[in-house]
Amino acid sequence: MSSPLEKFVQENREKFDAEAPDPGVWKKINERLNLESGKKTPVRSLPFKRWLAVAAAVVLVGLSVVLYHSLRQNKTQEIAGAKPASVDSSNHLPVVNIPTDTSTRIAKKDVVIPQKTITGNQETVNALKESAETGQNKEMFYYAKLIELKHDELKTLEKDEPLLYRQFSGDVQKLDSVYHSLKTQLPNNSNREQVIEAMISNLQLQIGLLNKQLDIIKKIKHSKKSAYEKAYKSV
Amino acid sequence: MELSAPIQVDELVERCRQGDRRSYGELYQKYSRAMYNTSLRIVNHTGDAEDVLQESFVDAFAAIDSFAYKSTFGAWLKRIVINKSINTLRKKKMDIIDIDKTSAVHIAEEDDYDEEGLKLKVEEIKKAVKELPNGYRTVLTLHLFEGYDQEEIAEILQISHATVRTQYMRAKQKLLFIIKQGGLS
Numbered sequence: 545m546s547s548p549l550e551k552f553v554q555e556n557r558e559k560f561d562a563e564a565p566d567p568g569v570w571k572k573i574n575e576r577l578n579l580e581s582g583k584k585t586p587v588r589s590l591p592f593k594r595w596l597a598v599a600a601a602v603v604l605v606g607l608s609v610v611l612y613h614s615l616r617q618n619k620t621q622e623i624a625g626a627k628p629a630s631v632d633s634s635n636h637l638p639v640v641n642i643p644t645d646t647s648t649r650i651a652k653k654d655v656v657i658p659q660k661t662i663t664g665n666q667e668t669v670n671a672l673k674e675s676a677e678t679g680q681n682k683e684m685f686y687y688a689k690l691i692e693l694k695h696d697e698l699k700t701l702e703k704d705e706p707l708l709y710r711q712f713s714g715d716v717q718k719l720d721s722v723y724h725s726l727k728t729q730l731p732n733n734s735n736r737e738q739v740i741e742a743m744i745s746n747l748q749l750q751i752g753l754l755n756k757q758l759d760i761i762k763k764i765k766h767s768k769k770s771a772y773e774k775a776y777k778s779v
Numbered sequence: 780m781e782l783s784a785p786i787q788v789d790e791l792v793e794r795c796r797q798g799d800r801r802s803y804g805e806l807y808q809k810y811s812r813a814m815y816n817t818s819l820r821i822v823n824h825t826g827d828a829e830d831v832l833q834e835s836f837v838d839a840f841a842a843i844d845s846f847a848y849k850s851t852f853g854a855w856l857k858r859i860v861i862n863k864s865i866n867t868l869r870k871k872k873m874d875i876i877d878i879d880k881t882s883a884v885h886i887a888e889e890d891d892y893d894e895e896g897l898k899l900k901v902e903e904i905k906k907a908v909k910e911l912p913n914g915y916r917t918v919l920t921l922h923l924f925e926g927y928d929q930e931e932i933a934e935i936l937q938i939s940h941a942t943v944r945t946q947y948m949r950a951k952q953k954l955l956f957i958i959k960q961g962g963l964s
Contacts, residue, residue: 549904549923556901560905560924561812562815563812563819563825565828565829566825567796568829573807573833575801576833576837577800577837713904773843774838774842775842775846775859
């Protein structure tokens with residue numbers, strides 16, 4: 545609907561913007577900018593891309609810690625696995641090599657006794673271990689449950705930020721696969737306690753990672769929302 | 780204005796995002812006059828318009844990271860200015876919709892003014908716009924000067940399309956009436 549009035553305004557549009565604001569307006573704006581920049585620089589909200597970078601750094605640090613732990617765990621297991629074997633062979637060797645010597649019979653008897661005490665000790669140790677393991681099982685169950693909850697929370701992100709979600713869940717899955725490989729090692733590993741400890745620390749890392757991811761998401765959502773609202777809604 | 784050098788403005792915006800203080804000043808220089816006049820036409824008060832200008836630039840600079848280039852920077856800023864101007868009117872409990880029944884009936888019967896016969900002058904139009912009641916003035920200025928279409932105005936003012944249309948028609952009739960009277964006296 546272009547009537548003569550509308551046409552006229554369009555043709556002379558610039559002339560209608562003839563009023564100039566008071567120069568004091570810019571002064572006030574500048575003062576407020578100074579104030580805000582003084583206040584804001586330490587808490588400046590980061591743009592989305594930088595958040596991604598922060599998330600990546602957190603994940604990298606987390607993964608390297610896990611890797612370091614699991615490598616160290618393997619080394620100590622190898623040492624621990626090797627030790628009892630060498631003790632066994634040194635116990636057996638003199639008995640087999642010199643059979644018809646009386647001194648060795650005595651030696652044999654001498655040897656048998658400590659062996660009994662060793663097995664007795666082993667039993668009590670095993671019993672202790674089992675009670676400790678049930679405690680650890682409970683701990684693990686608790687962590688697993690917590691991880692499940694956090695994962696559900698993370699999943700609500702899938703719709704809004706599918707890319708970020710994929711990245712986040714990928715990172716958690718990497719940790720989880722380490723956990724499962726530890727779990728498969730558990731039944732035939734002589735050093736159960738260390739494996740279980742590694743499993744628990746893995747679960748704790750998973751929770752820490754999920755917490756950080758959820759934190760980042762919250763901050764992204766918040767900064768997006770507040771910026772939008774500030775620009776459009778507030779007076 | 781913003782059409783002549785959109786890339787230059789985008790550069791300014793980027794530099795503002797990086798915290799370059801001089802670019803803030805340049806953006807203000809570039810847009811303050813147009814934004815001030817836009818606000819002034821709605822709030823109809825120089826002091827209020829200057830407050831709106833100040834608040835709008837402060838908010839726009841604070842939220843400049845969220846400006847996503849979906850429109851030009853000027854259009855984005857103008858929308859902030861308009862929202863704040865309308866809020867200023869609302870705060871003063873001024874009706875955004877004028878229920879001016881007598882003149883509405885009156886104008887409806889008289890139908891169109893002979894726009895062709897009117898000699899239109901910038902100063903007369905500006906003067907007549909100032910004399911319009913708030914609601915008419917807001918709807919008229921959003922379409923006539925800021926170029927928003929009916930749907931956009933309906934969204935900005937939170938009123939129906941039909942209301943926008945009738946308000947605009949009446950506002951225009953009244954404006955022409957005032958101009959004609961002014962010309963006679």
